[in-house]
Amino acid sequence: MHPQLSDIFQNGEDKTTKFKEKKIDKNTTSEEGKVAYRSENLSSTAVAGDSLIFAEDFSAFQPGTTATSFKTNGAATIRMVEGQKGKWLEIGNREIYKFLIPLNYPRRFTLSFDIIARAEEVKEIAPLSFGFASDNSVHHYDSNIGTYVQLHYYDTDQVYIGSIAPKKFINATFDLQPWVNRPLHIVLSVNGERMAVYIDDVNLADEVLFSPTVAKNFYISAPWRYAYDSAVLVSNFKVSGFKE
Numbered sequence: 001m002h003p004q005l006s007d008i009f010q011n012g013e014d015k016t017t018k019f020k021e022k023k024i025d026k027n028t029t030s031e032e033g034k035v036a037y038r039s040e041n042l043s044s045t046a047v048a049g050d051s052l053i054f055a056e057d058f059s060a061f062q063p064g065t066t067a068t069s070f071k072t073n074g075a076a077t078i079r080m081v082e083g084q085k086g087k088w089l090e091i092g093n094r095e096i097y098k099f100l101i102p103l104n105y106p107r108r109f110t111l112s113f114d115i116i117a118r119a120e121e122v123k124e125i126a127p128l129s130f131g132f133a134s135d136n137s138v139h140h141y142d143s144n145i146g147t148y149v150q151l152h153y154y155d156t157d158q159v160y161i162g163s164i165a166p167k168k169f170i171n172a173t174f175d176l177q178p179w180v181n182r183p184l185h186i187v188l189s190v191n192g193e194r195m196a197v198y199i200d201d202v203n204l205a206d207e208v209l210f211s212p213t214v215a216k217n218f219y220i221s222a223p224w225r226y227a228y229d230s231a232v233l234v235s236n237f238k239v240s241g242f243k244e
Contacts, residue, residue, distance in 0.1 A: 045198075046110065046112075046187035046196070047110075048112065048238075048240055049109055049110045049239075049242050050240065050241075051240055051242060053103060053105075054237065054238070055238050056070075056235075056237040057086055057087070058078050058086070058089060058235055059087060061078040063078055063087065064077065064078065067089050068100065069099065069100055070099060071099075072092075072097045072138055073095055073096055074096075075092050077090050077092075079233060084183065086236070088116060088233035088235045089233060089234050090231055090232075090233050091223075091231070091233065091234060092222055093223055094141050096138050096140075096141050096222065097138070097219065098133070098136050098137075098138055098217055099136075102136045102217055105190070106241040106242070107191070107192050108242050109189075109190055109239060109241045109242070110188065110190070110239070111187070111190070111237070111238070112185065112236070112237070113185075113235065113237045114183040114185055114235055115128070116181065116182065116233045117176070117181070117184070118180075118229075119153075119180050119226075119228075119229075119230035120230070122153045122154070122176050122179075124153075124227040124230040125223050125232060126154060126225045127153065127160075128150070128151045128153065128220070129143040129151075129220070130149055130219065130220045130221065131148035131149055132210070132216040132217060133217045133219050134146055134215050135215070136217040143221045144162065145219060146163070146164055146214070147163045147209045148163070149186075149188070149197055153223070156175070157173050157175050157177070159171075159172040159173065159197075161204060161205045161207075161209075163209040165211050165214070166209070166211060168208070170207065172205060174200075174204060185201070186198070193210045193212055194206065194207065195209045195210065218239075
């Protein structure tokens with residue numbers, strides 16, 4: 001481990017701790033408040049939708065060019081990853097990404113994609129968030145928008161899952177360290193107001209995380225900082241509905 005790594009992230013850790021405490025305090029007034037999950041208790045395989053709505057693996061783009069299927073407040077650059085197949089969208093620090101054209105999601109659907117955390121150690125990367133926002137704007141960078149999943153790389157095994165409305169916070173655990181420099185598969189399975197979160201086929205949560213009438217716009221909110229030459233890259237997006 002680099003000797004100065006803890007100093008690089010100290011300010012961010014302080015901010016994250018304050019945020020975490022605030023979220024827990026705010027939710028303890030409700031029966032749907034803080035919930036603690038451990039991954040070993042919820043292992044199962046996600047059932048993917050059978051009716052394809054959207055797919056993007058960036059195969060149509062050359063490395064170094066811009067992925068025009070996404071919009072962002074920063075850069076959407078396509079990269080190759082040594083030792084990995086395919087092409088990948090590099091996620092810049094303090095940047096937010098959404099599909100260029102908003103999707104009309106059915107009531108029941110799955111959204112899946114792969115993440116590569118490129119680093120010498122997982123602790124070199126600040127938290128990465130993704131989920132669904134109520135709008136498709138990328139004017140302002142923020143994390144944990146709407147209904148969210150946040151991978152706390154620098155904590156090595158913490159995953160926060162939650163929602164602003166309805167108020168919900170789930171502190172799950174999943175070992176992120178083994179997934180440095182290789183694809184980690186994510187599946188978000190939505191059925192009305194419920195969303196199940198699967199990481200590497202492990203079900204970390206299945207909860208009511210949407211208000212009945214809220215719009216859904218998928219987003220990825222980048223880490224606020226990378227240490228050294230670390231990076232996050234994503235690819236292999238699929239959105240599928242169900243025929244029945």
